[in-house]
Amino acid sequence: MRLYDTKAGALRDFIPIRDGEVGIYVCGPTVQSSPHIGHLRSALVYDQLRRWLNYRGYAVTLVRNVTDIDDKILVNAAAAQAEGGSEEWWALAYRFELEFTAGYTALGVQPPTYEPRATASIPQMQEIIARLIDRGHAYAAADGSGDVYFDVKSWPAYGELTRQSIDNMEAAADADPRDKRDPRDFALWKGRKNDEPASASFPSPWGDGRPGWHIECSAMSRRYLGAEFDIHGGGLDLRFPHHENEIAQSTAAGDAFARYWVHNGLVNVNGQKMSKSLGNSVYAADLLGAARPLVVRYYLGSAHYRSTIDFHDGSLLEAEAALDRIAGFFERVDRRLASTRFAGSGVEVVPAAFAEAMDDDLAIPQALAVLHDTVRTGNAALDAEDLEAAATARGQALAMTEVLGINPLSPQWSSAGSSAADAALAQLVDRLLADRQAARANRDFAAADRIRDELTSAGITIEDTPTGSHWSIEQ
Numbered sequence: 001m002r003l004y005d006t007k008a009g010a011l012r013d014f015i016p017i018r019d020g021e022v023g024i025y026v027c028g029p030t031v032q033s034s035p036h037i038g039h040l041r042s043a044l045v046y047d048q049l050r051r052w053l054n055y056r057g058y059a060v061t062l063v064r065n066v067t068d069i070d071d072k073i074l075v076n077a078a079a080a081q082a083e084g085g086s087e088e089w090w091a092l093a094y095r096f097e098l099e100f101t102a103g104y105t106a107l108g109v110q111p112p113t114y115e116p117r118a119t120a121s122i123p124q125m126q127e128i129i130a131r132l133i134d135r136g137h138a139y140a141a142a143d144g145s146g147d148v149y150f151d152v153k154s155w156p157a158y159g160e161l162t163r164q165s166i167d168n169m170e171a172a173a174d175a176d177p178r179d180k181r182d183p184r185d186f187a188l189w190k191g192r193k194n195d196e197p198a199s200a201s202f203p204s205p206w207g208d209g210r211p212g213w214h215i216e217c218s219a220m221s222r223r224y225l226g227a228e229f230d231i232h233g234g235g236l237d238l239r240f241p242h243h244e245n246e247i248a249q250s251t252a253a254g255d256a257f258a259r260y261w262v263h264n265g266l267v268n269v270n271g272q273k274m275s276k277s278l279g280n281s282v283y284a285a286d287l288l289g290a291a292r293p294l295v296v297r298y299y300l301g302s303a304h305y306r307s308t309i310d311f312h313d314g315s316l317l318e319a320e321a322a323l324d325r326i327a328g329f330f331e332r333v334d335r336r337l338a339s340t341r342f343a344g345s346g347v348e349v350v351p352a353a354f355a356e357a358m359d360d361d362l363a364i365p366q367a368l369a370v371l372h373d374t375v376r377t378g379n380a381a382l383d384a385e386d387l388e389a390a391a392t393a394r395g396q397a398l399a400m401t402e403v404l405g406i407n408p409l410s411p412q413w414s415s416a417g418s419s420a421a422d423a424a425l426a427q428l429v430d431r432l433l434a435d436r437q438a439a440r441a442n443r444d445f446a447a448a449d450r451i452r453d454e455l456t457s458a459g460i461t462i463e464d465t466p467t468g469s470h471w472s473i474e475q
Contacts, residue, residue, distance in 0.1 A: 001056070001359040003231070004306060006239065006261040007161050007247075011361055016230050017259065022058045024050065025221040025258070027234035027242070028115070030067040030213075031096040032076050035103050035284040037300070037311060038267045038274065042235050044297065045264040045305040047109040047405065049233075052358050055350070055403050063224045064112040065217060066100075068093040069119050069210055071174070074200055089200055090119075103284035106293040107300070108405045108412055114224045118211065122202050124219040125211045128253050129188045137252040138188055141179035146191020146207025150245070152184050155252045161261065162240045172241065174213060186245050187212035214245035222255060232258035236265055236306075265308045282311055291316040294413040298323050298406050305362055322372070326401065327408040328472050329375045332382060332463070333394045335470060342387045346395025354400055364404070371400045429460060433469050 001014040016022050026046045029039055043064070050060050068090070077089035087095075104111075129148055132138035137154045141147040152158045152166060159166055171183035176190070191209040192201040201208045211219075221229065234243060243261065250257040266273070269280045287296055299319035303309045337343045350358075351374065357366035378393030401407035408414065432451050439447040452462055455471065463470050 002361055003260055003262060004361050006263050009163070012260065014260065016058070017228060020058060022053050022060045022231065023225040023229035024060060024062045024231045024233060025217070025225055025229060026062065026064045026112075026232075027217055027238055028064040028066050029097075029100050030070050030072065031093045031100060032070060032072040033096060035096075035100045036274065037269075037282040037284065037287055038235065039100065040103055040107055040284050040287070040296070041267055041300045041309070042264050043104050043109045044107055044301050046233050047107075048301055048305070048364065049231075049262070049362055050110065051403055051405060052362065061113045061225065063114045063116070063221065065220045066097055066115060066117045067213065067216060068097065068117045069200060070213060074196060078195075089197060099284070103288065106288050107297045108293070116220045116224065118216040118220070121216070121219045121223055122211065124223050125215045126189075126204055128215060128219055128222070128249065130205065131253045132188065132249060135252065135254070137249075139181065140206045141191070143179045144207070145176070145179060146189065146204070146209045147176060147179060147187060148189035148206050149180055149185040150188055150249055150252075151181060152186070152248070153182055155248050157251065158248045159244065161244045161247050164240070164244075174241070186214060186241065188215050188249065214242055215249060217242075218246050218250045218253075218255075218257075221258075222250070227254075228256035229258060231260045231262055233262045233264070236263045239263060262305075264305045265303075268308055268310045270312050271310060291320065292413075294406060294408065295319045295323060301364060301404065301406075302368060304365055322368075323406065323408060325372065326375055326397065326406075329378050329397065330394070330409055331472070332470075333378055333390050336382055337387060337391060337394070340387060342391040346391035346393070346398070348395045348399040348402070350399045350403060351396050354396075354403075358403070367400070367404070371397060371404075374400070429455065429471050433462070433471065437469065 002011045003014045004010070005012045024046065026042075028043075029035065046062065046064070050062050053060050073093050074089050077087060077092045080087055080092070129138060132150065133140070133148070136151075138148055138150050141149070159169070166184060169184050171177070172186040174187055176187070177183060188211070189204060189206055189209050190212055191207050192198075200210055202210060221232070232243070232246075247257060267282075268274060269282055272278060272280060274281055290296075291299075295316055296319075299315055300309070302319065302322075334343075337345075351370055354367050354370040357363040357370060360366075374393050374397045378390050378397065381387075381389035381393060398407065398409070402410075406413075432455060436448045436451040439445070439451065455462055461472050463472070
């Protein structure tokens, strides 16, 4: 298996630290506001990676953190309180955390092995900060504010992830510049300010305050995966400064840290970058309300993980059509194989071409092409009454959809896919098919043909089989 390592800037053979085990740390959400389409895509990418590694026989430990204390969380809570609200910052953070969890669950993203909150790892953060100070790579502000900064010029490798020279970097925007030695030094610990709530402050050797954003992930990854682990993941927008700063502070503190750096691409909306200023944000709740969650999962997971995807009118319709072709094949093959010696047969193993695609930096577009080719082969086998070949195709297609988390036969999706409209359509079509069967029994073939033509003109395909007539929507 090969993965594109951002730090190396190239594809690398994936060799885990321990045989049969993989440790993955993914930067999770800062729970300051409702999740949007980009948050869903990022979580889905690492769910796909995890599922494939599991299929390959690896025991995966996946850690996805929750940043539950941050400048923006405090600002948003204060703004709401200024307008008459009473919600505390920690309550706001938890409310939005639940929204993220609901979105992930709806998409079929498997829960992480561990999902630590930043506020639960304060001692571990302080331990790393103390080590950095002892090693000469961090310093406490001389003005007694309680701020502690990472000294970027003390670490010659700073900039290695994004291959930047420190001289070309802008000042760090996440730290108060009041007592920095260099404007690019970033905050490890933020001394408490008078306008911040006391509940957002923790005691430390440098004064009451709270952690900087970057130190949180260094501490949580180390706590749950150790000083060295296999894969660090996150969105492409986190490469700088967040991940650059993580590498610097962890390695400067003496930890080997992550062996592979994997970054997923972002999501545009109608060709434009999604941003609050443009007012084009697509929130998770709206997206999941626009189509079945399985359709949303297929759409968000159909592009290569490193590519930028563009959400536009028609995106979900295309995904719906693709899923209907897969579901239609499963329905047809199971119906035909029922009561034959091939029922339930077909080894559930992915084809070699699918495995090759997934092993090649998780090339899911190519893997999906193999899936759809297998569906076409299976339908052709059914047309030719080659039941053994149809059963083989069924087993392969089932294995592939399970790996990708898009098996329409899974109880998770089958129970969520019906609606009042679907039920009404099924009742009407079944009634017309019953009328057609009665007409044929009475040798009123003109009436039978008329019913069939009406259904065909409405986009409904009729298949007459020895077990009766069955219908599906044309694709």
